[in-house]
Amino acid sequence: MQALHIYAGPKARAALAANGLQPAHIRTIPGAAGGPKGLILGPLDRFIFGDWLTRSQQPVDLVGASIGAWRMASACLNDPATAFARLEHDYIHQHYELAPGQKRVSAEQVSETFGHNLQAFYGGRVPEVLHHPRYRLHIVTSRGRHLLRTEHGVRTPLGYLGAFLTNTVHRKAMGAWLERVVFSSPLAAAGGRCTPLPFGTGDYRTRQVALSEANFNPALQASCSIPFVLKAIHNIPGAPQGAYWDGGITDYHLHLNYPGAQNAIKTGAARAVSTGPDGQFDAKGLVLYPHFQKSVVPGWLDKGLKWRHGATTFLDTMVLLAPNPEWVKTLPNSKLPDRTDFTHYGNDLAARVKAWTAATRASQQMVDEFIAWLDKPDMNLVRPL
DSSP states (O other): OOSEEEEEOHHHHHHHHHHOOOGGGEEEEEEOOOGGGGGGGHHHHHHHHHTGGGGOOSOEEEEEETHHHHHHHHHTSSSHHHHHHHHHHHHHHOOOOOOTTOOSOOHHHHHHHHHHHHHHHHTTTHHHHHTOSSEEEEEEEEEEOGGGSSOOTTHHHHHHHHHHHHHHHOGGGGGGTEEEEEEEOBOTTSTTOBOOOSSBOTTSOEEEEEOOTTTHHHHHHHHTOOBTTBOOEESOTTSOSSEEEETTTTOSSOOOBGGGGGGSTTTOSOOGGGBOTTSSBOGGGEEEEEOSSSOOOSSGGGTTOGGGSSOOGGGTTEEEEEEOHHHHTTSGGGSOOOTHHHHHHTTOHHHHHHHHHHHHHHTHHHHHHHHHHHHSOOGGGEEEO
């Protein structure tokens, strides 16, 4: 493999060694925050959702934050391959013209434009997402508390400073400033109840809200609303009042307690797919994670805290697909697309589109190598997560 690296937690690795990897083994797929970096996963998304998973019938939980929420919601549309192609095109071609002397676009302008784009993207199609016959969507957002309850020019920076300082001491302590709110697909004919969460919630302060046609767009936009880059979304229908921001703040790469799903709020019931009759891990409970790097960083404020970047028991059942860092050096600018490109290219939309398009096209090599591995699984190519 030149472009793709495959990583697996200990339980997932044992399952792969015994059974290989089949579509029916997958029960959860996360989609990380990370802005333009997620573009590199477009070809993998089209293959996994448009081809590979169609060979199975089991329900699959899709958990997303920020661009990952947009990706996972797109997977729930009819003809997901076409939806992913449109997402890639729309994201690559988004542009915010800078006026002469203007160094950055205002958060109001970005939020207004992005909101219109989401409405155009999902217009008239939200029921496809909410009532997909197999996929159960979970959109992760971050809801402000205390100083962060509403967006304010002075209180918001102070609140995020408090969140940063408390998070440095202990991640769970950041719950005093921000809580995880997950908007989940509704259960059919269940009076507004949610699909059970596919992860445990003892790690961090968590609420769950049922998705509906009224709150789908606000929840998705909130999950993508980076503080100070976009405006917060306030008072989402059906959810506790307050300001909602990017789900990546609390859950940057969705380092969640997937094996602990039986402890998720509002469920209390163990998921029968997680263990076999002898209590051992069942291969039909794997988490498949197309990601843009090996590290699964818990929260956005943990990016600089390297001691939190390692794997934990939360990831024991995970198979992670990521680009080879050496292969990434062959891409334009020797890196993945990222948000700094908006500043680097400025008003030169054509140059940024060219670079990002070249990177996404090159990532088809990851798909080709994944297909080859699926046909002939070689455990020597599976690295420990």
